[in-house]
Every structure is written in structure tokens, then in C-alpha cells.
């Protein structure tokens with residue numbers, strides 16, 4: 003059995019940073035993820051005037067309930083969807099002039115519904131370049147709040163941003179959501195707002211937040227469930243056993259449910275109080291699975307799919323086309339380069355069984371493509387990543403940890 007210590011959750015870290023920044027007092031975040039995305043978030047807060055300091059492995063955040071201390075700031079969000087969607091909402095409840103920009107990759111990704119909502123709530127928001135995309139400017143003068151309708155079918159991050167800012171709005175906020183992807187991330191948001199002392203009333207798809215104050219606290223960040231998917235998949239693919247401590251029955255992240263797909267394919271899965279164990283059984287069966295709630299793990303499943311004994315069809319994942327890259331096309335083209343038969347539609351991908359041949363994997367600067375195809379490389383010789391470093395977005399140490407696993411399991415081949 004191999005125990006893998008997975009670093010902290012990117013999503014939990016980003017929320018904890020936001021909530022701590024908005025709270026009364028100083029919070030201590032323990033086991034926060036230190037990666038490109040969370041550094042972008044932390045540095046974004048610093049640029050907005052918040053004090054975020056490091057104490058050993060902990061991050062200390064001085065909360066400012068009135069909004070960003072800096073009256074004027076240029077925030078660079080790098081590749082991070084969390085920073086690009088959450089920080090403008092935090093800035094909008096304050097008073098000052100703020101500009102948000104990001105990498106070319108993040109500029110391509112949508113922020114339109116969030117921007118429209120912030121305008122409806124009273125923010126003076128302008129697009130510097132393309133409508134619905136970063137860069138944006140906000141002349142902030144507090145938000146009055148009220149009631150709005152929101153389409154979160156492209157990203158749940160729009161809803162999370164508005165919910166987390168809602169208790170800081172003069173009248174609070176009621177959001178009626180017309181459509182929603184990635185629902186477990188919103189449940190995580192509501193749970194974490196509660197952890198920092200703020201309650202959200204949820205009735206069906208309507209969320210109501212009264213004006214309230216966040217309370218500073220010590221907060222333990224749970225390990226990243228999307229990152230864990232690569233190690234669980236590695237076990238399922240190679241017939242080994244992997245245990246990830248810290249992700250058990252009460253884990254907040256929806257992506258822990260990736261192991262259910264592995265179980266449906268034939269792996270043994272044991273979910274205990276505070277850890278999850280996957281054991282490969284030497285065979286993988288095909289399946290049809292809806293991954294709308296856990297679509298960050300779609301590439302993980304797609305990359306091991308050729309080794310199943312029947313077709314693997316992944317459905318309801320249209321929004322994976324507006325992630326770091328178009329992930330449906332990226333998975334399909336890389337699998338085809340490996341000689342695998344693949345079909346895609348607007349929101350699905352179907353992969354046929356096959357024997358992968360050596361190929362250069364085009365990562366599209368997407369950490370999930372790099373990590374998912376590294377898993378496939380445990381059984382296919384000659385899979386080479388064109389951009390192994392892109393894993394820094396969420397797991398800078400991935401290749402080291404994966405290399406250790408490869409040596410421990412005595413597997414040859416190349417993956418980065």
C-alpha cells in the first residue's frame with residue numbers, strides 16, 4: 003500500500019483567503035496550498051492592501067470587513083479562475099479604483115455573468131478590452147445588494163463570488179440561480195461561509211444572505227480532491243493500492259466522488275472517516291458517467307479510458323471547454339495522437355479501448371491535461387509532455403511525487 007500526502011485544496015485555500023480577508027480579526031490558515039493559483043490569490047489580496055504573512059507553513063490574514071484597504075490597485079490574476087472571479091467581487095464591496103487583469107489563457111475565459119451581476123448591484127464596472135472578459139476596471143463605492151437572477155451554467159465561480167461578498171452588501175443579497183454547473187463547489191462555499199460565521203438560506207436554487215460579519219478563525223485546509231484523482235487513477239490503472247489521508251467521509255470537495263467512477267469500473271474503494279483507499283483489481287470496465295458535478299476529473303478518467311475493456315463515455319461536461327483550455331478537444335486530440343479512437347460532442351466524449359502508442363502530449367498549458375496523461379504514462383511507454391511545468395498551477399511538486407511513486411512501483415517509461 004502506498005500513502006500519498008496530497009497538498010491542500012486550491013478551492014478551499016482561495017475561499018479561506020477571501021473569507022479571512024473579509025473577517026473581523028486575524029485568521030490563521032493551516033496547510034493552505036502553495037501553488038501558482040493560490041499565490042495569485044494571496045498576492046492579489048496583498049495588492050488590494052490586505053496583510054497576508056507566512057508563519058512556517060501557515061498563512062496569517064488580517065481581515066478588513068470594510069473592503070480592500072488600498073484605494074487604488076492593479077491586480078494580476080495569472081491563470082487563476084478563482085482569483086479572477088472572486089477578487090473583483092471583494093473589491094466591489096469596498097471603496098476605490100481597482101483593475102483586474104490575467105494571463106492570455108484567463109483573459110479568454112468568461113466573466114460576463116458575474117460582471118453583469120456586479121453592475122446590477124451598483125458597481126461601476128468597465129471592460130478594458132473584450133466585453134465579458136478580463137481586463138476589467140471597477141470604481142467601487144460599496145454594493146447595495148438586493149435581488150438578482152444569475153445564470154451559472156458556464157461557471158459556478160460567479161455564484162461563489164457573489165455569495166461570499168453578499169454579507170458585506172448594505173441590504174444583503176438574494177440570488178435566484180437559473181442554471182448551475184459544479185454544484186458541489188457552491189455547497190463548499192456555503193459550508194465555508196458558515197465556518198467563518200455567516201449563514202446562507204438555501205431554498206432550491208435561491209440563495210439568501212443577510213448583512214452579517216465574518217469572524218476570523220484558525221482554519222485547516224483539506225487536501226485537494228482533484229489532485230488526489232491522479233493517484234487514485236494510478237492505483238486503479240496499475241493494480242496497486244493508494245491511500246490518501248485527510249480525504250474521507252466528511253470531505254467538502256465534490257471531486258472525492260471521482261472514486262465512485264473508479265469503483266464502477268471495477269476498482270476497490272474504501273472511504274473511511276478521514277482517508278480514502280483505492281485498489282486496482284487488474285481490470286477496468288467501460289462505463290457511461292455524468293461528470294457535471296466533478297468535471298475537473300474528466301481528463302483523469304479520459305486518460306485512463308483506453309485501458310478499459312469497453313467504451314468510456316463521459317457526459318454533461320460542456321463547461322470543460324472554457325477551462326484552462328478546451329479540455330474535451332485537448333483530451334480527444336491527445337488520445338488520437340496515441341492511436342486511440344475518440345468521438346466528442348458539445349458536452350461529451352467517448353473513448354474506445356485501445357493500446358496507446360508513443361506520443362507527444364500537447365498540454366495546452368493546462369495542469370490537468372499534464373497530470374492526467376502522466377497517469378496514462380504509467381502503462382504507456384513514450385508519452386512525453388510538451389509542457390510539464392504547467393502543473394505549477396495547483397501542484398508544483400507533482401512530477402517529484404509521481405516519480406517517487408513510479409520508482410516505488412518499479413514502473414518504467416517517461417512522463418515529463
Ligand SMILES: O=C(O)C1=C[C@@H](OP(=O)(O)O)[C@@H](O)[C@H](O)C1
Nearest residue numbers: 013156157158159162184187298
Ligand atoms: O469554485 C471553485 O473553486 C472551482 C469551481 C469549478 O469551476 P466551474 O464552476 O467554473 O466549473 C472548478 O472547475 C474549479 O477548478 C474550481
Ligand SMILES: C=C(OP(=O)(O)O)C(=O)O
Nearest residue numbers: 081082083084298325370
Ligand atoms: C478549472 C480549473 O481552475 P480555475 O477555474 O480555478 O482556474 C482547474 O483547476 O481545473
